[in-house]
Amino acid sequence: MGRVIRACGLLTAALSAVLVAGCGSAEPATELPEVPELSPLGPVVAAAPVTAAPETDSDRLRAGLLGDANLPPGFTALPPRADAGTAAASPTNPAECVKVLSPLGAQYSGALAQASTQYAGPNFSSIDIDAASYPRDAVAGAFSAVQEILRRCAQYSGADATDIPVEYRIGGLAQPPAGDAVAAFQVRTTSEGLTLGSSVAIVQVGGTVLQVAVTAPEAVDPEVLSALTAAQVRRLTGVAGP
Numbered sequence: 001m002g003r004v005i006r007a008c009g010l011l012t013a014a015l016s017a018v019l020v021a022g023c024g025s026a027e028p029a030t031e032l033p034e035v036p037e038l039s040p041l042g043p044v045v046a047a048a049p050v051t052a053a054p055e056t057d058s059d060r061l062r063a064g065l066l067g068d069a070n071l072p073p074g075f076t077a078l079p080p081r082a083d084a085g086t087a088a089a090s091p092t093n094p095a096e097c098v099k100v101l102s103p104l105g106a107q108y109s110g111a112l113a114q115a116s117t118q119y120a121g122p123n124f125s126s127i128d129i130d131a132a133s134y135p136r137d138a139v140a141g142a143f144s145a146v147q148e149i150l151r152r153c154a155q156y157s158g159a160d161a162t163d164i165p166v167e168y169r170i171g172g173l174a175q176p177p178a179g180d181a182v183a184a185f186q187v188r189t190t191s192e193g194l195t196l197g198s199s200v201a202i203v204q205v206g207g208t209v210l211q212v213a214v215t216a217p218e219a220v221d222p223e224v225l226s227a228l229t230a231a232q233v234r235r236l237t238g239v240a241g242p
Helices: 004-022 060-061 095-099 136-152 222-237
Strands: 113-120 125-135 153-158 165-172 179-189 194-205 206-215
Touching: 060 113, 095 136, 095 153, 125 222, 136 179, 136 194, 136 206, 194 222, 206 222
Parallel strands: none
Antiparallel strands: 113 125, 125 206, 153 165, 165 179, 179 194, 194 206
């Protein structure tokens, strides 16, 4: 649940900033805008047949992920998960929902190669991308399993590192076609009256499954996610483009 942990960290940072601003102001607190309801998830998207050989080298897979030059201005690379000292994911209720937004290789076993990259941006925003390559006969199972757990975790709860309760809601998200198959969704993370929104695309490119997530305190423009997803697919497939 690395991406959810990061969302909780962003939420804590945003909450701290609001509290500091409130302490230095004699003005009454501004009412938070009403958050619209999330759209329901659509049907599970089937993976496309895989004809190409799978990627088996994690370094090559990592080189195919987007870099600083491909991102919007103001985003800075974060240390890899293995070097960042990230604590183990906090339990969720239901327990299996701890997998939501975890790296794909942790959500579905049997990956031949795995890679991820994370970026922090302005106003407590972030971009997280990870990929896992599977044997041809395992791609369909991986692609559907990641989507099916969302339907079992449409609403769940947990806590951040300081035991502050956190509520999660999952909803659907319309996105244009990308790669060989794509499914998109939203995660709304709420704690202490503050909310973070994550817009996520799960994309199949041959034998590789990608997860592209954009998180921000305000609603994420769907076009930002679709542009990043398209750029990621182009880079992974070696197609030139912005």
